Amino acid sequence: MALQIFTSNRVSDGIVVFQAKDGSWTESLDKSYVIRDEDALAKATLRAEAADVAAVVIDPYPIDVTEDKGVIRPVRYRERIRAYGPTIHPDFAKMPALGHFLSGD
């Protein structure tokens, strides 16, 4: 299967979060738990559903990612914008992301 991570928006402030290895939710993409097989996916799904019910996050869902030398990168463009921030606001950058942010004028 393709590598996946779980993502969502936090109930309290709406901020994009990712499921960490211990089942908690982190704003850091690089701390997200990479799902590599069906068993791990089933376990992560149960944890995500529990967090949804507990009103920690809103409608969590898995996304495809790539992993290169430990760097996790969402496959879909939409998810990269969620992970790194609006491309027009380098000032809001959540993490370095080469080529993601447009230069200002």
Added chain:
Amino acid sequence: MYRYDQFDQRVVDERVEQFRDQVERRMRGEITEAEFKPLRLMNGLYLQLHAYMLRIGIPYGMLSSKQLRKLAHISRKYDRGYGHFTTRQCLQLNWPKLEETPDLLAELAEVEMHAIQTSGNSIRNVTADQYGGVTADEIEDSRIYAEIIRQWSTLHPEFSFLPRKFKIAVTASTIDRTAVKFHDIGIILAKNEDGETGFEILVGGGMGRTPMIGQTIRKFLPKQHLLSYMEAIFRIYNLMGRRDNIYKARIKILVYELGIDELQKLVEDEWNEIKDGPLGLPAAEIARIEEYFKPPAYEVIEPDAQTLAVHKFESPDFAHWSKVNVVAHKQPGYAIVNLSLKPTGRPTGDVTADQMDAIADLADQYSLGELRTTHDQNLVFADVKEGDLFELWRDLDGLDLATPNLKLIGDVICCPGLDYCALANARSIPVSQRITRRFADLKRQFDIGELRLKISGCINACGHHHAGNIGILGVDRKGEEYYQITLGGSGDENAAIGDVVGPAFSSEDVVDAVEAIVETYIEKRKPGEIFLETYRRIGQEPFKTRLYPEKTDAAA
């Protein structure tokens, strides 16, 4: 401008406390997101890509300096120090926290503002002509009737769960600045053969995936029947509008499926039952609302064309701004000033908190403490003395709010797109930034003349691309951003839906395509012709030939 009475204030205050309770229950996990979503949407709170988004209603675009200062404060305290003016005269905050939203709304209520009915399947913020009350080309001040409709539609118990959202615009001018024909209901002040003032009522306009131009359902409606006729239209729509398919739920589809004649018959039958009931609008009530919008005590000002001419001679930049962004006022000695929220390369409609404070100060100093928002995502100072124009221009220029590009290619309408929006398929702001940089030379913009360019990041058309002389629609093609171009749309009194010119362009090529369209127009135009006139005269072929030379060659 209108001021809340005790009823307005109570309704808004009570709603804040009701929402506070709903938010607390959501935070405690007592209600699910599925249960909470319709509640938050009724209070203008969306969930977007990065965060919640709050859309704050600005009825018919009227703002006091006090309200704008509060918006500046709120955007600093609860958000990231800026706001975004929308194509429906509202203001959006992109980063509010759910847990803080009740406090935010309580602060808004202190200045008679709220976010009720800025989302959901309700009657949305009523829009009107930003020059209402100050332009010589209107029959009456459209804001009076927009306010009456606002009062009638706010928390209307029968129409809080419509099949779909519902947008109303009011204009009183022969020149349409509201895109009135693209609204679910468009209201145009009109006179009948006896010289009485009333309304022409249009129905079924809209953008989205099925763009439609509104059709006249009543040529002349006497003033006293405004609300009963609205009620009749809404009753028929509420009963017959489709609830089985979100894409077919707007009233435009009902108009299309029934035909305007059949819909008119149903509405008139309903109206005849209720028109002499309690919804009648007595002249005294109209006069009461009119009082809130009565003209200020204008000073009698001796014309001083010479001083203005000297300033224009000494400062060509001021001269350009005066020509492009300043509009004639009905009162001699006064002017209407447009503040461009489209400086080259900046996100359309975005204003920082510091700019908001400065604009509020300037409104106090130069324009009687009020301003208006426009559906073009600009701001208006409606009552500026001509003698103050030069000083105002210098102040605005220092704030980057004096770009002389009103109605020019730099005056782009643009939705937030995929940089913020959960519905978008492609980014729109970066495209608008690249286009405005490509056409940054103002002399070139002046030479091109009036050209309305509008960009949407998806088919929902918040960026009004259907009504753009050049319209750009972002689409997703196998994970890549592509942009479809339409030509010949117009959002004014001669409303038209743009025609797709051909296959979509890649993000890399779309700015070159826009430039090729502009160059084709420059080559083909007759003296004095604006882009839309040239397009309507020569049609699409010359533009297609230029944009898709390989296809044209192959066909030949």
